[in-house]
Amino acid sequence: MNIDRLVFAYGQRWLFEGWSARAGAGVTWVQGANGSGKSTLLRLLAGALAPRHGSFELAGCRYAAGDSSAPLAWRQQTFWCLSDPPPTPWLTIAECLGFVSGTYPDVDAQRVREQVEALGLTKALSTPLRDASLGQQRKTLLALALALPVKLLLLDEPFNALDTASARHLADTLTARAQRGGQVILLTSHVEPHVPVRERWLLGD
Numbered sequence: 001m002n003i004d005r006l007v008f009a010y011g012q013r014w015l016f017e018g019w020s021a022r023a024g025a026g027v028t029w030v031q032g033a034n035g036s037g038k039s040t041l042l043r044l045l046a047g048a049l050a051p052r053h054g055s056f057e058l059a060g061c062r063y064a065a066g067d068s069s070a071p072l073a074w075r076q077q078t079f080w081c082l083s084d085p086p087p088t089p090w091l092t093i094a095e096c097l098g099f100v101s102g103t104y105p106d107v108d109a110q111r112v113r114e115q116v117e118a119l120g121l122t123k124a125l126s127t128p129l130r131d132a133s134l135g136q137q138r139k140t141l142l143a144l145a146l147a148l149p150v151k152l153l154l155l156d157e158p159f160n161a162l163d164t165a166s167a168r169h170l171a172d173t174l175t176a177r178a179q180r181g182g183q184v185i186l187l188t189s190h191v192e193p194h195v196p197v198r199e200r201w202l203l204g205d
Ligand SMILES: Nc1ncnc2c1ncn2[C@@H]1O[C@H](COP(=O)(O)OP(=O)(O)OP(=O)(O)O)[C@@H](O)[C@H]1O
Pocket: 010, 013, 015, 032, 033, 034, 035, 036, 037, 038, 039, 040, 041
C-alpha cells in the first residue's frame, strides 16, 4: 500500500504536508504523540475524511484527492476498526455484524461466527450496542476486522478495553497473519503491541 504526497489539515491545523510512505504485508505500527495524526491517517485511508492532495494505492486500486469519495473497490478492500464504539447504537451486536458484513463481497459467515466465539461475544449477540459494554462494542468491530476478507486492515488502538483472553486472541491472530503475509495491517498503539512489527511510522516529527 502506497501513500503518495498526502496533504491534510483540519482548517489551519496541518497534519500532513506532502507525506509519502509505503506499507508491505504484515503489521506497520503507527506511532506518535497524542494529537500527531494517527487516527486521522486511518480515517483518511478508510475514506472517512477526504485528503486535500495526494493519493493512495492498494493492489492496483487508486484513491486520489478530488475523488468525490473513496471508490467502492477501495472500500471493499479496506476495513477500519475505529477506536470509538460502532456508530449504530440502535442495532444489536448481531445486527451490526450482519449490516457491516453485507457491505463487503465474499464474506464467510462462519469466519464471523468463529471470531464472535473467540472474542466471547456469543451471549451478547442480541444486546443492543447502546446497552453493551465498551469492550463488547469494541469487540464487535474487532470480530469484523478479523473475519472480513480485506487487503488493508486499519486498527486504531485495537487492544484498548479488551479483557485478557480477547487481547491474547487478537495478538495471536495478528501474529499468525503477519507470518502468513498477504494483508497490510496498520495498527496505532501507544504501547508495544506484542505482535511482530514489520515497520514503524513515527508521525509528528
Ligand atoms: N474533527 C476535527 N476537527 C478539528 N481538529 C481535529 C479534528 N479531529 C482531530 N483534530 C485535531 O487533529 C490533531 C490530530 O488528531 P488525531 O486524533 O488524529 O491524533 P492522534 O495521534 O490519533 O491522537 P491520540 O494519540 O490522542 O489518539 C489533534 O490536534 C486534534 O485536536
